[in-house]
Amino acid sequence: MGKYKRSERTVMLSKRLLENPNKIYPLKEFAKDMGVAKSSMSEDIKLISNLFKEKKFGEIETTYGALGGVRYKPYTNQEGSKEILDNLKEVLQDSNRVLPGGYLYYSDVIYNPQIVEKLGLLFATKYKDEKIDYVLTIETKGIPIAMATAKYLDANVVVARRENRVTEGPVTTINYISGSSRRIQAMSLNKRAMQPGKNVLILDDFMKAGGTAKGLSELVKEYNCILQGIGVIIDTEKPRKKLVDEYYYLLKLKNINELKKEISMSTNKVIEDYKP
Amino acid sequence: MGKYKRSERTVMLSKRLLENPNKIYPLKEFAKDMGVAKSSMSEDIKLISNLFKEKKFGEIETTYGALGGVRYKPYTNQEGSKEILDNLKEVLQDSNRVLPGGYLYYSDVIYNPQIVEKLGLLFATKYKDEKIDYVLTIETKGIPIAMATAKYLDANVVVARRENRVTEGPVTTINYISGSSRRIQAMSLNKRAMQPGKNVLILDDFMKAGGTAKGLSELVKEYNCILQGIGVIIDTEKPRKKLVDEYYYLLKLKNINELKKEISMSTNKVIEDYKP
Numbered sequence: 001m002g003k004y005k006r007s008e009r010t011v012m013l014s015k016r017l018l019e020n021p022n023k024i025y026p027l028k029e030f031a032k033d034m035g036v037a038k039s040s041m042s043e044d045i046k047l048i049s050n051l052f053k054e055k056k057f058g059e060i061e062t063t064y065g066a067l068g069g070v071r072y073k074p075y076t077n078q079e080g081s082k083e084i085l086d087n088l089k090e091v092l093q094d095s096n097r098v099l100p101g102g103y104l105y106y107s108d109v110i111y112n113p114q115i116v117e118k119l120g121l122l123f124a125t126k127y128k129d130e131k132i133d134y135v136l137t138i139e140t141k142g143i144p145i146a147m148a149t150a151k152y153l154d155a156n157v158v159v160a161r162r163e164n165r166v167t168e169g170p171v172t173t174i175n176y177i178s179g180s181s182r183r184i185q186a187m188s189l190n191k192r193a194m195q196p197g198k199n200v201l202i203l204d205d206f207m208k209a210g211g212t213a214k215g216l217s218e219l220v221k222e223y224n225c226i227l228q229g230i231g232v233i234i235d236t237e238k239p240r241k242k243l244v245d246e247y248y249y250l251l252k253l254k255n256i257n258e259l260k261k262e263i264s265m266s267t268n269k270v271i272e273d274y275k276p
Numbered sequence: 277m278g279k280y281k282r283s284e285r286t287v288m289l290s291k292r293l294l295e296n297p298n299k300i301y302p303l304k305e306f307a308k309d310m311g312v313a314k315s316s317m318s319e320d321i322k323l324i325s326n327l328f329k330e331k332k333f334g335e336i337e338t339t340y341g342a343l344g345g346v347r348y349k350p351y352t353n354q355e356g357s358k359e360i361l362d363n364l365k366e367v368l369q370d371s372n373r374v375l376p377g378g379y380l381y382y383s384d385v386i387y388n389p390q391i392v393e394k395l396g397l398l399f400a401t402k403y404k405d406e407k408i409d410y411v412l413t414i415e416t417k418g419i420p421i422a423m424a425t426a427k428y429l430d431a432n433v434v435v436a437r438r439e440n441r442v443t444e445g446p447v448t449t450i451n452y453i454s455g456s457s458r459r460i461q462a463m464s465l466n467k468r469a470m471q472p473g474k475n476v477l478i479l480d481d482f483m484k485a486g487g488t489a490k491g492l493s494e495l496v497k498e499y500n501c502i503l504q505g506i507g508v509i510i511d512t513e514k515p516r517k518k519l520v521d522e523y524y525y526l527l528k529l530k531n532i533n534e535l536k537k538e539i540s541m542s543t544n545k546v547i548e549d550y551k552p
Contacts, residue, residue, distance in 0.1 A: 169375035
């Protein structure tokens with residue numbers, strides 16, 4: 001036995017794994033850090049792994065061989081995702097959120113670190129079997145959900161801008177048609193922001209007709225990257241026909257009645273239980 | 277003893293605490309969740325608390341009385357903050373980061389979830405003794421550091437916008453003079469984004485003359501809130517005189533030589549060791 005008790009080692013191990021999702025740590029490195037034999041370390045990891053499985057905290061995956069090690073894959077289960085979606089719906093249906101013009105006030109929700117981490121966990125669960133290199137979004141309100149999801153997927157965030165700034169260096173600019181206002185808009189991205197051949201997940205806070213998501217997917221093509229999915233926090237029921245074919249949403253906004261101050265939303269079907 | 281071993285309980289406890297910094301959990305709630313007596317729970321927490329102190333992971337604080345409970349205050353120590361700052365400096369001084377016009381490319385760094393969490397930990401350490409309700413920033417590149425810091429401080433993020441949008445509802449708009457370009461600019465914030473009397477920390481990615489930070493502090497006043505501090509990731513050596521008096525920076529950009537592709541930066545003095 002080294003200088004730490006098992007109950008201390010399991011804390012240090014889980015801390016490291018929880019703070020670095022989807023990174024592979026060599027068992028040897030862990031054993032050295034803790035000052036114990038590799039066999040004790042394996043037992044510690046088995047304990048954590050069984051506990052995570054039982055509590056549905058996600059998966060602790062052990063791989064063997066030269067590049068082997070231990071890795072934490074965060075995901076939630078059916079019950080967990082239902083709880084997150086139901087809470088989100090309840091918070092957003094609050095009648096005080098109706099804005100003049102029939103818009104929805106939700107900035108406080110997507111900028112709340114605790115809430116957005118939970119939503120990120122849902123997207124990370126949905127896309128856990130894809131290898132994602134970049135989470136691509138457009139300024140402004142898509143950034144928090146992109147950051148939260150990218151952390152879980154061990155990806156980097158890339159943010160397209162609506163205006164081109166001299167301080168950003170050479171950019172690629174594309175024009176796209178905003179689905180709802182039918183206006184021509186532009187988005188720009190630094191030339192070096194994405195390397196060719198990489199896997200991209202597009203995330204945004206809101207989708208109406210899908211024009212922005214379509215623009216972002218064209219940016220993915222322009223950089224010779226591979227689009228792995230599109231996700232939004234809030235989708236709208238109308239228009240029914242969107243400019244992108246496949247996408248995943250958390251909530252669907254069915255109607256806002258400005259006069260009665262009523263918001264009606266539905267949740268997407270919950271994520272199925274993980275079967276390892 | 278309940279159904280879980282101590283080494284399992286310590287994992288579940290640390291997970292809960294690590295994922296909810298600065299939130300107070302009643303010991304009773306923990307004991308009930310784990311199915312053990314409050315006395316066993318206290319021993320578990322003592323073990324975690326001593327370990328966190330020894331490893332300088334932050335403080336596990338136990339408070340007694342009716343509103344008492346256990347809480348995790350994240351902070352780093354001198355050695356930890358020096359390592360984070362030195363790494364950041366090394367990454368950003370890379371000659372490939374020189375952009376035409378003598379600008380610095382750093383978007384990939386501030387949008388990297390792993391890196392920005394570490395920088396957030398530095399700001400959380402710096403402001404750990406203030407009660408912060410809101411971390412205020414302006415779109416776009418200040419958002420990730422604001423989110424990361426707010427998570428540690430258990431605060432909400434508030435983002436001012438450069439343009440006013442109809443979808444945002446009633447806003448407060450202020451005009452301010454950009455320190456570097458001397459142009460009049462505007463920033464807007466939803467009327468309900470901050471409640472009066474609350475404590476605000478302003479964070480941004482970059483400060484040149486400090487015009488934006490000054491504009492944001494005026495917004496704080498406009499909402500009858502209390503400014504607790506201003507922090508930026510990168511400060512510039514010139515102009516030496518800034519439009520705000522007190523602020524905390526992580527790195528100072530001394531010079532960029534576009535021809536030689538040389539970037540020269542210095543780190544701020546490291547955060548002193550925490551003395552509980």
